[in-house]
Amino acid sequence: MSAKPDDLPDAAQHVHTATVPVRWGDLDAAGHVNNSCFFTYFEEARVNWLGTVLDGPLFTESGPVLANATCDFKQPLTHPATLIIEVYATPPGRSSMKTAYKAMLESSGTVVATGTAVLVWVSVATGEPVPVPDLGLR
Numbered sequence: 001m002s003a004k005p006d007d008l009p010d011a012a013q014h015v016h017t018a019t020v021p022v023r024w025g026d027l028d029a030a031g032h033v034n035n036s037c038f039f040t041y042f043e044e045a046r047v048n049w050l051g052t053v054l055d056g057p058l059f060t061e062s063g064p065v066l067a068n069a070t071c072d073f074k075q076p077l078t079h080p081a082t083l084i085i086e087v088y089a090t091p092p093g094r095s096s097m098k099t100a101y102k103a104m105l106e107s108s109g110t111v112v113a114t115g116t117a118v119l120v121w122v123s124v125a126t127g128e129p130v131p132v133p134d135l136g137l138r
Contacts, residue, residue, distance in 0.1 A: 012100060013137065016049035016087040019106065024079050033077040038113045039069060042101040045085035046117065053135050062130050064119035067096065071115040082106040091137045095129035096120045 020041045028034040050058060058064070077083075088100040096118060103113040121132045 012088045012090045012098070014086060015089045015135075015137070016045060016052065018045035018048045018085045018087065020044050020083045020085055022077060022079050022081040022083060027079055031078060033079070035071070035073060038071045038073070038103065038115065041083060041085055041103060042069075042071070042115050042117065045087050045101060046099060046119075049087050049089075050135075054133060059124055061125075062121055062123050062133075065122050066117055067120045068118040069115065070117075071113055073113050074111050077105075077112045083112070084109075089135070089137055092121075092132035092135070094131055095122075097132055097135075097137075 022033055022037075026033045026037040047058070050064070082105075084104045084106050086102040086104070088102075090098045099117045099119060101113075101115045101117075102111060103115075104111050119132075121130050122128060123130045
């Protein structure tokens with residue numbers, strides 16, 4: 001595990017590492033991974049993490065929705081490649097939490113993008129914010 005992203009609060013902790021392949025269909029007309037795909041890579045890692053810490057599937061009673069998401073692109077990414085996505089999370093407030101992501105090339109460890117997401121936990125029945133379940137964060 002490498003150092004956490006610079007813009008992450010000290011309280012954030014590494015919670016998961018995911019391996020995500022770059023698909024040929026992720027490329028844009030210039031032959032680089034389209035910028036929107038990075039949000040999908042971060043989502044894939046986030047959902048994978050949540051699947052390891054929650055007792056049941058997301059959105060049976062409640063689940064996280066994005067309130068904000070950012071991505072800083074460090075260098076162009078091409079196909080073929082495999083990314084290692086490190087996921088970090090801060091201890092949640094009542095109904096929200098901040099997560100952060102570092103996308104690195106599996107082959108070299110080169111950071112190609114970093115990002116953040118603020119998650120708000122909401123009730124399926126009402127759409128209103130509810131307390132974040134226990135995710136094992138201190």
